Amino acid sequence: MLNFKHAIPTELYFGKGQIEKLPEAVGRYGKKVLLVYGGGSVKKSGLYDTVLGLLEGFEITELPGVAPNPRLGSVEQGVKLCREKGIEVILAVGGGSTIDCSKAIAVGVYYEGDDLWEMVKGAGSVTKGLPLVDVLTLSATGTEFDPFAVITNPATNEKLGGVYIYPSVSICDPTYTFSVSAYQTAAGSADIMSHIMEGYFAHTADSDLADGIAETVLKSVIHNLPIALREPTNYSARANLMADSSIACCRVAEYGKDDTCWPAHAMEHELSAYYDITHGVGLAILTPRWMRFILKKDPSVTWRFAKFARNVWGFDGDDEAALAQQGIDALEQFFKDSGIPMTLTELGIGEEHFAVMASHANPGNMLRNAFVPLTDEDIVEIFKACL
Amino acid sequence: MLNFKHAIPTELYFGKGQIEKLPEAVGRYGKKVLLVYGGGSVKKSGLYDTVLGLLEGFEITELPGVAPNPRLGSVEQGVKLCREKGIEVILAVGGGSTIDCSKAIAVGVYYEGDDLWEMVKGAGSVTKGLPLVDVLTLSATGTEFDPFAVITNPATNEKLGGVYIYPSVSICDPTYTFSVSAYQTAAGSADIMSHIMEGYFAHTADSDLADGIAETVLKSVIHNLPIALREPTNYSARANLMADSSIACCRVAEYGKDDTCWPAHAMEHELSAYYDITHGVGLAILTPRWMRFILKKDPSVTWRFAKFARNVWGFDGDDEAALAQQGIDALEQFFKDSGIPMTLTELGIGEEHFAVMASHANPGNMLRNAFVPLTDEDIVEIFKACL
Numbered sequence: 131m132l133n134f135k136h137a138i139p140t141e142l143y144f145g146k147g148q149i150e151k152l153p154e155a156v157g158r159y160g161k162k163v164l165l166v167y168g169g170g171s172v173k174k175s176g177l178y179d180t181v182l183g184l185l186e187g188f189e190i191t192e193l194p195g196v197a198p199n200p201r202l203g204s205v206e207q208g209v210k211l212c213r214e215k216g217i218e219v220i221l222a223v224g225g226g227s228t229i230d231c232s233k234a235i236a237v238g239v240y241y242e243g244d245d246l247w248e249m250v251k252g253a254g255s256v257t258k259g260l261p262l263v264d265v266l267t268l269s270a271t272g273t274e275f276d277p278f279a280v281i282t283n284p285a286t287n288e289k290l291g292g293v294y295i296y297p298s299v300s301i302c303d304p305t306y307t308f309s310v311s312a313y314q315t316a317a318g319s320a321d322i323m324s325h326i327m328e329g330y331f332a333h334t335a336d337s338d339l340a341d342g343i344a345e346t347v348l349k350s351v352i353h354n355l356p357i358a359l360r361e362p363t364n365y366s367a368r369a370n371l372m373a374d375s376s377i378a379c380c381r382v383a384e385y386g387k388d389d390t391c392w393p394a395h396a397m398e399h400e401l402s403a404y405y406d407i408t409h410g411v412g413l414a415i416l417t418p419r420w421m422r423f424i425l426k427k428d429p430s431v432t433w434r435f436a437k438f439a440r441n442v443w444g445f446d447g448d449d450e451a452a453l454a455q456q457g458i459d460a461l462e463q464f465f466k467d468s469g470i471p472m473t474l475t476e477l478g479i480g481e482e483h484f485a486v487m488a489s490h491a492n493p494g495n496m497l498r499n500a501f502v503p504l505t506d507e508d509i510v511e512i513f514k515a516c517l
Numbered sequence: 518m519l520n521f522k523h524a525i526p527t528e529l530y531f532g533k534g535q536i537e538k539l540p541e542a543v544g545r546y547g548k549k550v551l552l553v554y555g556g557g558s559v560k561k562s563g564l565y566d567t568v569l570g571l572l573e574g575f576e577i578t579e580l581p582g583v584a585p586n587p588r589l590g591s592v593e594q595g596v597k598l599c600r601e602k603g604i605e606v607i608l609a610v611g612g613g614s615t616i617d618c619s620k621a622i623a624v625g626v627y628y629e630g631d632d633l634w635e636m637v638k639g640a641g642s643v644t645k646g647l648p649l650v651d652v653l654t655l656s657a658t659g660t661e662f663d664p665f666a667v668i669t670n671p672a673t674n675e676k677l678g679g680v681y682i683y684p685s686v687s688i689c690d691p692t693y694t695f696s697v698s699a700y701q702t703a704a705g706s707a708d709i710m711s712h713i714m715e716g717y718f719a720h721t722a723d724s725d726l727a728d729g730i731a732e733t734v735l736k737s738v739i740h741n742l743p744i745a746l747r748e749p750t751n752y753s754a755r756a757n758l759m760a761d762s763s764i765a766c767c768r769v770a771e772y773g774k775d776d777t778c779w780p781a782h783a784m785e786h787e788l789s790a791y792y793d794i795t796h797g798v799g800l801a802i803l804t805p806r807w808m809r810f811i812l813k814k815d816p817s818v819t820w821r822f823a824k825f826a827r828n829v830w831g832f833d834g835d836d837e838a839a840l841a842q843q844g845i846d847a848l849e850q851f852f853k854d855s856g857i858p859m860t861l862t863e864l865g866i867g868e869e870h871f872a873v874m875a876s877h878a879n880p881g882n883m884l885r886n887a888f889v890p891l892t893d894e895d896i897v898e899i900f901k902a903c904l
Contacts, residue, residue, distance in 0.1 A: 131532075131691075131752075131753055131756040131757065131760070132532065133530075133531060133532025133533065133534070133535065134531050134532065135528065135529065135530055135531070136527075136528070136529040136531065136763075137527075137528040137529070138523075138525065139526065140523075140524075141522065141523070141524040142522065142523040142524070143520075143522055144520060144521050144522070144523065144772070144773070145518070145519065145520025145521065145773075146520060147520070148520060304518075336753040336756075336757065337757075337760075338733065338736070338737035338740065338741070338757050338761075339733060339734065339737055339757065339760045339761060339764060342729070342730070342732070342733025342734075342736065342737065343729070343730055343733060345729070345733075346725065346726060346729025346730060346732075346733060347726065347729075349725070349729065350725035350726055350729065353725065354725070365518075366518055366723040369518040369723075369773065370518065370723070370724075370725050370726065373518070373724075373726045373772060373773065374725075374726060376523075377726060382769075385531070385760060386531070386532075386756065386760065
């Protein structure tokens with residue numbers, strides 16, 4: 131087991147009705163609030179009205195229209211508003227994109243340079259930020275319980291992840307996900323699973339706690355996603371998916387394990403940057419192909435895939451190579467059964483940009499440190515297997 | 518799944534050599550340090566010298582001699598020292614007793630009454646405390662990652678748990694547990710398992726994450742304790758037990774589950790208060806008897822015991838009643854195989870105080886809210902089954 135540090139300063143209020151904590155949570159930091167949200171769904175659901183009702187007496191400035199794969203433009207707009215209005219606290223109401231955008235705004239307010247894209251490129255060097263409270267409406271990215279955010283620059287087709295700040299308070303009410311479409315529910319669940327699998331496929335073999343938590347989260351998604359797809363208002367299924375989302379990206383499921391570089395995420399960010407596809411869908415398409423590729427490239431990792439097949443999917447047997455294949459097949463079939471389009475071709479994506487996408491996914495040859503090292507050529511091959 | 522709140526402000530530095538973080542961690546809060554420790558083991562191991570060497574330039578006041586089942590007297594002494602010396606930060610070096618005692622001192626400094634036992638009785642009402650940094654030397658109570666402490670008043674034979682403060686920083690280096698005796702290693706592991714089992718045996722059936730984490734920790738202890746007993750310096754085994762300790766009591770393994778009142782702990786505190794026995798040993802003796810009693814009293818909870826037998830011990834089959842017994846038997850045998858004396862008789866304890874101990878364990882009939890409600894008479898019967 132390797133050394134690690136645990137420190138999650140976020141207060142998570144989980145469950146039905148926790149929105150009642152909002153005025154106290156926001157009020158701790160001030161009265162001048164930047165309210166960040168996405169499209170119309172929070173208005174349609176009534177959550178927007180609920181929030182405004184609870185925050186009567188606060189001075190609210192709005193930043194609506196944050197898009198999926200949130201863009202630099204929204205960050206710039208938010209930073210400008212914060213400075214003009216003397217904002218004291220940011221309130222993000224929405225899913226991962228809204229919260230990620232808000233994290234970048236929170237840090238951007240203190241950024242001294244002129245070009246916020248430079249801040250995004252160097253994320254992690256500035257960690258001071260305005261306090262951020264969020265109300266989560268989608269179980270997916272885990273941003274409600276981690277310091278990460280991913281920002282897209284449409285001008286350069288770049289999508290860059292980085293370390294910003296933890297939310298101070300996250301309000302996670304599973305009922306807010308009742309109205310999430312089947313497609314987005316499945317995509318969000320693929321994102322949850324990917325966060326876990328990116329850390330699970332590692333060399334460290336003796337971190338029982340991390341592996342056990344990872345397997346628990348995967349089994350929970352495998353059990354609860356089909357229920358949520360059949361019965362969108364099943365509280366128990368929605369609650370489990372939301373809890374899984376938060377735990378999946380907070381690194382508890384990686385305690386004491388070696389750093390794996392998260393190659394599927396690196397590759398997917400290129401797909402989203404070039405084609406603006408849903409992050410979780412890209413991950414679902416890429417992950418089984420990445421798995422088959424690395425298993426073939428380095429059969430010494432078969433034991434880890436066999437463990438995945440046994441402990442997550444319940445397969446039995448002594449033939450580890452066969453088990454490894456069974457596990458990957460089961461994962462691919464699960465995504466298919468969840469209604470996710472499982473080829474890039476179905477999304478209208480061809481191979482024209484694969485070479486440059488591969489080099490962007492592997493800056494400074496970073497993926498030489500992945501669980502199984504990947505070259506640019508390897509990445510192109512994985513992209514091609516997704517067609 | 519029920520509502521819950523997650524907020525753990527403790528920074529945990531886990532692994533070999535993390536002691537190097539000590540000067541920075543203590544120095545954040547000031548230069549005037551109360552160094553709290555127990556008997557001679559930290560001197561024998563060299564840790565005491567390491568700590569003093571690292572804290573050169575700090576103004577150190579010492580409070581040595583904190584006993585297992587830490588006593589009110591040490592708390593009083595510590596509070597007095599803190600006030601006299603203007604202590605800014607408490608540094609606890611040791612196991613659960615030393616850290617628990619330090620938590621009560623930290624809060625006691627701000628207590629305005631004359632009688633610190635009154636503070637212990639009302640713990641939870643005062644939560645302001647001096648900052649606490651600890652260096653853990655025993656995998657057991659989980660106090661390094663929770664706000665709880667248990668203090669004993671030898672004058673009244675009372676041992677009371679309560680909510681104090683979270684440590685600000687916990688340094689958890691598994692190598693510091695290499696020298697822990699087989700007896701204390703087994704007892705500490707029983708404590709870890711008990712924290713998990715007290716929460717696991719609950720009515721909520723759909724909290725997949727909590728149940729899965731609980732089963733993971735139990736399986737980890739079952740796997741790693743025998744290794745640590747055979748090979749006391751096996752880093753991997755010691756590291757897993759230490760990580761299990763921290764996660765077991767921080768309530769992550771109870772997310773979304775109903776409150777179970779922790780009846781085995783309530784009963785064990787009476788054993789330790791009257792007979793000063795090792796907490797984990799008392800828990801190991803009590804737990805299988807408590808399980809058999811409640812299973813007989815309320816067979817409707819058989820499903821939970823069957824789940825325990827299947828997912829923790831790997832038993833198969835459709836006969837849930839038989840499975841339930843197999844799980845309990847396996848637990849009892851595991852404790853026996855770990856070298857724990859499994860009857861009160863072996864510890865020289867008779868039934869003379871059982872009636873009054875039962876009433877103390879059940880103040881205000883609190884255990885009517887347990888997983889299976891317990892009366893004073895039930896508790897006496899469970900104590901008797903332990904003879």
